Amino acid sequence: MTAIKIVSTAFGDHDVIPQRHSGEGDDVSPPLTWSEAPEGTEELVLVCEDPDAPSGTFLHWLVTGIDPGSSGVAEGGVPPGSQEWPNGFGRMGWAGPMPPPGHGRHRYFFRLYAVSEPLQLPGRPDSDALHRALKGRELAAGTLVGTYER
Numbered sequence: 001m002t003a004i005k006i007v008s009t010a011f012g013d014h015d016v017i018p019q020r021h022s023g024e025g026d027d028v029s030p031p032l033t034w035s036e037a038p039e040g041t042e043e044l045v046l047v048c049e050d051p052d053a054p055s056g057t058f059l060h061w062l063v064t065g066i067d068p069g070s071s072g073v074a075e076g077g078v079p080p081g082s083q084e085w086p087n088g089f090g091r092m093g094w095a096g097p098m099p100p101p102g103h104g105r106h107r108y109f110f111r112l113y114a115v116s117e118p119l120q121l122p123g124r125p126d127s128d129a130l131h132r133a134l135k136g137r138e139l140a141a142g143t144l145v146g147t148y149e150r
Helices: 127-134
Strands: 032-034 041-048 056-068 106-115 138-148
Touching: 032 041, 032 106, 041 127
Parallel strands: none
Antiparallel strands: 041 056, 041 106, 106 138
16 A cells, blocks of 8 residues: 655654644644645545544544545645544544543544545444445555644
């Protein structure tokens, strides 16, 4: 599988996510940029997940239908023409890091997938449903990891 490079000007790979982007800050999504998607990409899918959550992998952001020719998303923005889905809190769109106090440092995986066909997702997909839908459709992927602790 081809690699897509995904980066943020707000934090580096495996660095601390600024409080501004957290649930105890301004709760705005970080700016992200990415490299070109491979030939045959029908859409890009952006997801942010916390695998360290006490109840299992927690979905912080899911955006589908991103134009394969796009190169990023501004802070607090949504790529034009894309669709945001409910996060693990049940709200639409971004939900910043907010691990339980004293639970230690959590990792937040921002992943961008280039897929060969639009994903068919249930009305409130969780991480498992997302990864089932991605299976066999991934042409390329990239990951940026941020951390946060309360």
